[in-house]
Amino acid sequence: GAVVSQHPSWVICKSGTSVKIECRSLDFQATTMFWYRQFPKQSLMLMATSNEGSKATYEQGVEKDKFLINHASLTLSTLTVTSAHPEDSSFYICSAPRGPGMNTEAFFGQGTRLTVV
């Protein structure tokens, strides 16, 4: 079946540095991918929608200059957390729908645990 692979699974970085997270669709093309964030004991929250070949759209309250999204190919989207701070520590998860239908099943990546020290 369709698989979405996310890398790295976990990363620890120093405050002020940048971290890049990759999300790949392994056996299908994804013109759209979604990035979510999950704080401990909180719900998954949509951060942004990544669109192949065009600018990402961000949810209200998400800083687009801090969370840079690039979707340069039909199988790869990247999220770069720039100038990371401890409050950015969270579990970041991407997802990609396997087709265009509004209720098409979405496949989620394994998630990336980011810890900023």
Place this chain on the structure above:
Amino acid sequence: EDQVTQSPEALRLQEGESSSLNCSYTVSGLRGLFWYRQDPGKGPEFLFTLYSAGEEKEKERLKATLTKKESFLHITAPKPEDSATYLCAGGYGGSQGNLIFGKGTKLSVKP
């Protein structure tokens, strides 16, 4: 305000002890109610989508049902491998990514 509330937060069952998980939702223009399973340190795994009140879907020991205000995930004769966090989410708006997630119910099944 749109929201999805799951209860209980945690549920401990003995192997074979059937039970139900609840998902109450208030989502304007709901286009689907989704259930996912999430194992520790991993992303959610899709289980079901329910579209209209009265709909039911089954998969192995799991059955999901939907009313106009709630959805239930019934677990029949659970096994230890069913232990996970179960998430429900309400789909809304014009994007496939527009999902309001609940905080999940952490299920533990003891042998």
